[in-house]
Amino acid sequence: MAFKQLSGAANLVGNAPLEMATHRNLAVLGGPQLDDADKRFTAEIQKTLSPTDIRTSYAEYGLPEKNEVLSSDIYSPLNGRLTPSSSTDVGTLSWIVPTVQCHVPCYAVGTPPHSWQLVAQGKAPAAHKGIALAAKAMAAVARDLFINGGLLSTAKTEFQRFRAANEFRNPIGRK
Incomplete structure (x- = not known):
């Protein structure tokens, strides 16, 4: 049997200066204004999840477990590992240029990626x-990069230091 690789995605490489800039902007903006209807809807979704799904959600980011259905907390990158260890299309890009992910509450705590529960919540308020x-946070980080040359320089230096110590092996095989 022959196999043909069609695609591949690399693990995401975090960038501490950009993660801290994102956190600073989120702290200024504050969490989303979630209401009781948001919490009721996500509570119904969360009932379909296993306790393992919920625990895994907290562990993925190194955060303390809480009994909540939808969090509006803004967590510092220093409180946990806010860059998940997963493969993504952005992951491959993050090996080429400094990259940051913005994590905000959008769905019930414990919702697994690529699940019907995630899709069901996608159009919810x-x-x-x-x-x-x-x-808003991403736009603020872009503004910061334009007005603060030191941030851009620091992000590039951290990225270059990481790349000097870590070879990039493209997940798409070559013949």
């Missing part, structure tokens, strides 16, 4: 509130 917050 809580998701829109979270995405709007992420867009």
